[in-house]
Amino acid sequence: MQTCIIDPEAIENLRDLNPGDNDEFLREIAGIFLDDTPQRIAELEQSLRTGDVPAFTRAAHSIKGSSSNLGAVGLRSAAGALENEARSNGLGAVEALMSSVKAEFERARAELNALIAR
Numbered sequence: 005m006q007t008c009i010i011d012p013e014a015i016e017n018l019r020d021l022n023p024g025d026n027d028e029f030l031r032e033i034a035g036i037f038l039d040d041t042p043q044r045i046a047e048l049e050q051s052l053r054t055g056d057v058p059a060f061t062r063a064a065h066s067i068k069g070s071s072s073n074l075g076a077v078g079l080r081s082a083a084g085a086l087e088n089e090a091r092s093n094g095l096g097a098v099e100a101l102m103s104s105v106k107a108e109f110e111r112a113r114a115e116l117n118a119l120i121a122r
Contacts, residue, residue, distance in 0.1 A: 009115040014075025031120045037074050038116060041067060041109055048086075048102060052095055060098075061090045067105065076112035079105065 015030065022029035044063045051059035064087035071079040082104040089098055 009111050011075030034116045034120050079108040079112045082108045
Protein backbone atom coordinates (compact mmCIF):
# COMPACT_ATOMS: atom_id res chain seq x y z
CA MET A 5 0.00 0.00 0.00
CA GLN A 6 1.26 3.40 -0.95
CA THR A 7 1.53 5.72 2.02
CA CYS A 8 2.77 8.87 0.31
CA ILE A 9 0.03 10.59 -1.71
CA ILE A 10 1.92 13.86 -2.10
CA ASP A 11 5.72 13.70 -1.88
CA PRO A 12 6.75 16.16 0.87
CA GLU A 13 10.05 16.78 -0.91
CA ALA A 14 8.23 18.03 -4.02
CA ILE A 15 6.19 20.40 -1.84
CA GLU A 16 9.35 21.68 -0.17
CA ASN A 17 10.97 22.18 -3.58
CA LEU A 18 7.99 24.30 -4.64
CA ARG A 19 8.14 26.27 -1.39
CA ASP A 20 11.86 26.85 -1.97
CA LEU A 21 11.11 28.48 -5.32
CA ASN A 22 9.41 31.37 -3.54
CA PRO A 23 10.53 31.41 0.10
CA GLY A 24 8.78 33.66 2.58
CA ASP A 25 5.59 34.08 0.56
CA ASN A 26 3.44 32.24 3.12
CA ASP A 27 2.80 29.45 0.58
CA GLU A 28 1.14 31.77 -1.95
CA PHE A 29 3.13 30.22 -4.82
CA LEU A 30 2.34 26.71 -3.63
CA ARG A 31 -1.38 27.58 -3.38
CA GLU A 32 -1.29 29.05 -6.88
CA ILE A 33 0.42 25.98 -8.40
CA ALA A 34 -1.88 23.61 -6.50
CA GLY A 35 -4.91 25.64 -7.61
CA ILE A 36 -3.90 25.38 -11.25
CA PHE A 37 -3.41 21.63 -10.85
CA LEU A 38 -6.77 21.21 -9.11
CA ASP A 39 -8.55 23.23 -11.84
CA ASP A 40 -6.70 21.70 -14.78
CA THR A 41 -6.65 18.00 -13.93
CA PRO A 42 -10.46 17.48 -14.07
CA GLN A 43 -10.34 19.06 -17.55
CA ARG A 44 -7.62 16.59 -18.60
CA ILE A 45 -9.68 13.72 -17.17
CA ALA A 46 -12.65 14.97 -19.22
CA GLU A 47 -10.35 14.97 -22.29
CA LEU A 48 -9.43 11.35 -21.50
CA GLU A 49 -13.12 10.42 -21.35
CA GLN A 50 -13.96 12.31 -24.55
CA SER A 51 -11.03 10.90 -26.54
CA LEU A 52 -11.87 7.41 -25.25
CA ARG A 53 -15.44 7.82 -26.56
CA THR A 54 -14.19 9.00 -29.95
CA GLY A 55 -11.27 6.58 -30.16
CA ASP A 56 -8.73 9.40 -30.47
CA VAL A 57 -5.53 7.72 -29.27
CA PRO A 58 -3.23 10.75 -29.80
CA ALA A 59 -5.53 13.06 -27.81
CA PHE A 60 -5.88 10.40 -25.12
CA THR A 61 -2.13 9.92 -24.74
CA ARG A 62 -1.57 13.71 -24.70
CA ALA A 63 -4.10 14.14 -21.88
CA ALA A 64 -2.56 11.24 -19.91
CA HIS A 65 0.91 12.70 -20.48
CA SER A 66 -0.27 16.12 -19.28
CA ILE A 67 -1.70 14.62 -16.07
CA LYS A 68 1.53 12.67 -15.55
CA GLY A 69 3.63 15.82 -15.90
CA SER A 70 1.55 18.10 -13.70
CA SER A 71 1.20 15.47 -10.99
CA SER A 72 4.94 14.90 -11.09
CA ASN A 73 5.55 18.64 -10.56
CA LEU A 74 3.37 18.60 -7.45
CA GLY A 75 4.63 15.29 -6.14
CA ALA A 76 1.33 13.45 -6.58
CA VAL A 77 3.13 10.12 -6.69
CA GLY A 78 0.19 7.76 -7.14
CA LEU A 79 -1.47 9.93 -9.77
CA ARG A 80 1.78 10.28 -11.67
CA SER A 81 2.19 6.51 -11.68
CA ALA A 82 -1.42 5.85 -12.72
CA ALA A 83 -1.29 8.45 -15.50
CA GLY A 84 2.02 7.05 -16.73
CA ALA A 85 0.56 3.54 -16.87
CA LEU A 86 -2.47 4.91 -18.73
CA GLU A 87 -0.27 6.77 -21.22
CA ASN A 88 1.90 3.70 -21.82
CA GLU A 89 -1.09 1.39 -22.28
CA ALA A 90 -2.76 3.72 -24.79
CA ARG A 91 0.46 4.33 -26.68
CA SER A 92 1.38 0.64 -26.82
CA ASN A 93 -1.99 -1.08 -27.17
CA GLY A 94 -4.61 1.52 -28.04
CA LEU A 95 -7.70 2.23 -25.97
CA GLY A 96 -9.15 -1.28 -25.66
CA ALA A 97 -8.00 -1.96 -22.10
CA VAL A 98 -7.79 1.45 -20.46
CA GLU A 99 -10.99 1.39 -18.36
CA ALA A 100 -9.39 0.02 -15.18
CA LEU A 101 -6.47 2.42 -15.54
CA MET A 102 -8.91 5.33 -16.02
CA SER A 103 -10.59 4.37 -12.72
CA SER A 104 -7.18 4.36 -11.06
CA VAL A 105 -6.35 7.84 -12.41
CA LYS A 106 -9.67 9.21 -11.13
CA ALA A 107 -9.21 7.61 -7.70
CA GLU A 108 -5.63 8.84 -7.39
CA PHE A 109 -6.69 12.36 -8.40
CA GLU A 110 -9.31 12.38 -5.65
CA ARG A 111 -6.69 11.28 -3.12
CA ALA A 112 -4.25 13.95 -4.37
CA ARG A 113 -6.99 16.60 -4.35
CA ALA A 114 -7.86 15.85 -0.71
CA GLU A 115 -4.20 15.87 0.34
CA LEU A 116 -3.40 19.10 -1.53
CA ASN A 117 -6.48 20.86 -0.18
CA ALA A 118 -5.38 19.90 3.33
CA LEU A 119 -1.84 21.11 2.64
CA ILE A 120 -2.81 24.49 1.24
CA ALA A 121 -5.46 25.11 3.88
CA ARG A 122 -2.82 25.24 6.61
